[in-house]
Amino acid sequence: MSVIEVENLLEAIDANAPCGEDLEYDPAFTEMDTLAQEKPEQQYGDTIIPAEPPDWRGVRNVALELFGRTHDLRVAVCLSRALLATDGLPGFADGLALIEGLITRYWDEVHPQLDPDDDNDPTLRINTLITLCDPETTLHDLSQTPLVSSRVLGHFSLRDIQVATGTVTPIASASNENQSDQPSQTSIDGAFQDADLEALQAIATATAKSIERIERIEAELTDRVSVTQAPDMSALRTQLKDIQHILAAQLQRRGVSGDVKAYQAMAEAGAPEVAGATMATQHPVVSDITSRESEVAGVTTATQHLVVGDITSREDAIRTLDKICEYFERYEPSSPVPFLLKRAKSLVTKDFIEILNDLTPTGIEQANLIFGLQDDNCSDDSYS
Structure with a gap:
């Protein structure tokens, strides 16, 4: 829209x-x-x-x-x-x-x-x-524009991300002497995980559209006034591409295609803002939130991933549960989900009767009766 x-x-x-x-x-x-x-x-x-x-x-x-x-x-x-x-x-x-x-x-x-x-x-x-x-007006404003908004963790801009990754060193002043006031990569990643997905897609699509329009404006001006007189808009284009790569990487962590070319193609086709990404339904991704090979702003991060569709063993399932628990413990510490998942994880290696005995000890006698099991084979000691 x-x-x-x-x-x-x-x-x-x-x-x-x-x-x-x-x-x-x-x-x-x-x-x-x-x-x-x-x-x-x-x-x-x-x-x-x-x-x-x-x-x-x-x-x-x-x-x-x-x-x-x-x-x-x-x-x-x-x-x-x-x-x-x-x-x-x-x-x-x-x-x-x-x-x-x-x-x-x-x-x-x-x-x-x-x-x-x-x-x-x-x-x-x-x-x-x-x-x-102009670096003091438009480019400055663009670097301060929120790219992600979280009700819990707040708003973060390109400038915030560059400071967090060390790409940009903030100018020392009385207002930022306190290191705790500086944005952290953990908070930024958490905000991207918490933010509304359609809003992120809309911003990614708008960024792709902006890049395409800048390129067409440059080409049109070159045709109209010649190369020597046409303005060099590479600074604006570069800053927009930095934003584009950051958004693509973060969307990929959300299980959405982070392919920059896909966003550019949809921008050219005039795709609706919220349809600016292809859902990875065939191979949904669960990002490894602790292992990153690169956290440099403006470059697509090389993040290891567990692919849910490729879980082929009990060990894979357990590792996936661990990653989900890590996410909630880091970004939503008040959530009860980790406790429930850890409880479920403790049951993975048990058989049905052991799980029943663990969850509802008082129901084991009814299970013995239903399945015709002997008490001496189904006692509590047998499944501890």
Whole structure:
């Protein structure tokens, strides 16, 4: 499901002027720019007014209103950043679809206009689009966008995962001096296990769509303005691919296909967000939660797996029960499931009469009577 109605927003505003007027100096345009700016910390005497982040919901509302009057890449880029903040990667994917549509359908008319006095120079447009790769704005916001949400363990972003794996070293400050405040890989893995599966699939599909759209935007711009003038969007694409590999690895641990190419193929086909993965029904996977060969963010982790469909011995079954117990003890310590599974494990090597004697000692006499067994052969001592 789309966050915004991209096709409706891309409709021509007027038959004679499909992109409407240039509203750069319109009060609404100015308001959008103002709302998108962070307000710095201010001090008046002894009074300190804390810094305020951009009002992204306000930006979103104003930008959508502007799209009814103008088709402008500056508005589309601003809206994309707002959607990333308010709706995460699914919103960002829609914003990129809007940008792609403006470029492919309205290159000759979209604002800001090409410079007719300088051989239709596209610099204003290119400078607008390259802000999507700004490490201090869009890329920073993308790295802080939650990739997983757990009601128990909280939200974790690409930045959190990079800190936990040591890929990124956090800048020391008073707010993060306490090591316990830093995200741990155990907490992150637990959040991915606890999170809603359809929500994870939706984010994975949106990430794949975003990568595909970035690549098509780059290709279209290269055709329009040549290789030398087209913007280099590799920084944005690389960060999205880092996210894609992390999500694919975590989905694989949930028993869902983590094949990156599968997500890209479904993104190209416009698959529904929640259908963004192939369930591994033929060989459901139970991940080994203690043995990892790699935990580097941005690279698919090589994790050992037990395949439930390949259990061929009692020992395999016992090891699988142990892994399930490990999961609940680590990520859901209040759950009674491990106690019940350990009880079941203790019965694995016993025969029927021994199990009956273990579970319901008072019922052994009725069993002896039903099966015609002698008391001396079925006493408690015989099955202890």
